[in-house]
Amino acid sequence: MSSSYVLNFGAGPAKIPQPVLEKAQKEFLSVNGTGMSVMELSHRSKPFGAILEKTKKDLAQLMSIPQQDYSILFMQGGATTEFASVFYNLVAKKQLELKQAGKEGQEIVVDYLVTGAWSNKAAQEAERLIPTVVGNPVRVHRALDVKKLNSKYGAIPPQNEWNLTDPKTHNVAYVYYCDNETVHGVEFQFVPEIDSNVPLVTDVSSNFLSRPVDVSKFGIVYGGAQKNLGPAGVTIIVIRNDLLVDLNVGPIRPLMLDFKTAADNDSMYNTPPTFAIYMVGLTLEWLLEQGGLEAINEINNRKSHKLYAFIDASKLYKSPVEPHCRSHMNVVFRLTSEELEKEFLKGAEERNMHQLKGHRSVGGIRASIYNALPEKDVDTLIEYMQEFEKEHTK
Ligand SMILES: Cc1ncc(COP(=O)(O)O)c(C=O)c1O
CATH class of the missing domain: 3.90.1150.10 (Aspartate Aminotransferase, domain 1)
Structure with missing residues (x-):
């Protein structure tokens, strides 16, 4: 290694494994023998289709995703966009359930565990979007807000000290938390135990694929790629299929925030970030080579x-x-x-x-x-x- 070797401790966009960069460099002008850069290929072409399929397959293998029950989506707008997508899509799901149960118009609650800057931002975004929901009042409930409790972030009190909303008496659309708070350096060392009828949602942007995960405990696991999985530009969503709701149900939401539209079109309703997905694919191959x-x-x-x-x-x-x-x-x-x-x-x-x-x-x-x-x-x-x-x- 040369003496100019740089040690990159950046939080994101962050270091990419050297062999991944080298492979990308080697294939920069011609990917998989096509004579074209991956950036020059149609997203609907066979060679790109193969890259997308392999990327999904490798992710499913690494995370042991029960494939018949979950979909893998590649979306854009960063993890920040998912703060809104999660809210809209899961409120839509709850509205549908209430309608089917003849409980139209009842209040919907969304629970947030706020342990640092990113879960706080996600809760704030949900709070901001409340007035856009028609048909049911929505309440954002901070079942845990560490800064309010301790005046600063840096701890996760035990679950018996949280104030989760009881789904037997309230219509809880989901429980949300950030698995690893990138700014404050706070990480959950356990998966919250919640009622099995309530979808658990977690933002894993900064600890994605850093340790084994039991996907079956979650409704949604999502994260941006630019810390552990490749370059900025793509966000990966692993979502349980029963949470995919028709676009015409629930809050009016931009098409590009709709999970079912993404799932029905294999993440290609519009042009996906092809280069970023390709880089994620190479990173997953590297991870498999490391032993998973x-x-x-x-x-x-x-x-x-x-x-x-x-x-x-x-x-x-x-x-x-x-x-x-x-x-x-x-x-x-x-x-x-x-x-x-x-x-x-x-x-x-x-x-x-x-x-x-x-x-x-x-x-x-x-x-x-x-x-x-x-x-x-x-x-x-x-x-x-x-x-x-x-x-x-x-
Ligand atoms: C845990 C976490 N969530 C969300 C975000 C926001 O991601 P983006 O900038 O891709 O919107 C970040 C960014 O650093 C993050 O660390």
Whole structure:
């Protein structure tokens, strides 16, 4: 490896596995012997169709998706667009159920577990969209709002302290949470236990395919690609088929936010982001070569555990996140002053360690150590942290 090797700790768009970039480079001008770049192929062509099918097959294999019960969708507009899509589509499903049960006009509740910036944004988007729903009043209920409880994010109280809406007495359309809060470095280490009649929805944008997942527990698992799965531009939705509702049922919603339209057209109602899907496909192949989710999880655990262990043993660095919910993907930490943090970042850049700055809303340092980041890069970071601490705590 050359001396200009760069260690990329960016939170997203983030590091892509080197072999994936190399394969894409090799195939840049002619993919699969077509004589054309993947970017030049019609999305309805046979070669692109084969890429899409293989990508879905590999994702289903990696996540052990019960394929007869779930659909895999490739959508656009980033994970942020899904904040609205989830709301519209699942409120539509609940409206349909209420109509069929002769309960038209009753209140619909959507539950949110707010553990950081992204689940907060998702809840805010649902709140904003309430007035667009006709026929039923809708209420957004924050069954957990950690910032309200503790004045800051950094913990996930046990489930018996949450205030989930009772589906026996209310019409709960779904329960929503963000599995890994990228900004605050908070990650669920368990799947919330909820009533089996209520769809559970999770945003896995920043820990997608970083560990095994039991898809059967979820109504929807979704995430943007640009952290663990490839470049920005595509969002992957794994949705249980019974949640796909006809476009003419429920709230009027833009066609491009409708899950059933996407499913009925195999994610090709309009032109999908073909290059991004191709890159996701290559990343999935790489993940399979690594041994799948069990294997990558083991490496991810090793990487994050050694970094947290070092932070906990030091006097200079401090994790603001409680140990029970620390992210294995986004390790956030503080130094004893902002001046030192600036100096730390400067020294890191000089050593080719990039994109370590914490999110602008919280400051501090954030080392994103996604699947593609090799373990040796974490070791190098720890060596630098050690050296920096020695120099600054004499
Ligand atoms: C957990 C999580 N959810 C949602 C988003 C928003 O994604 P996008 O920028 O693709 O809309 C992000 C982006 O960083 C994220 O980390």
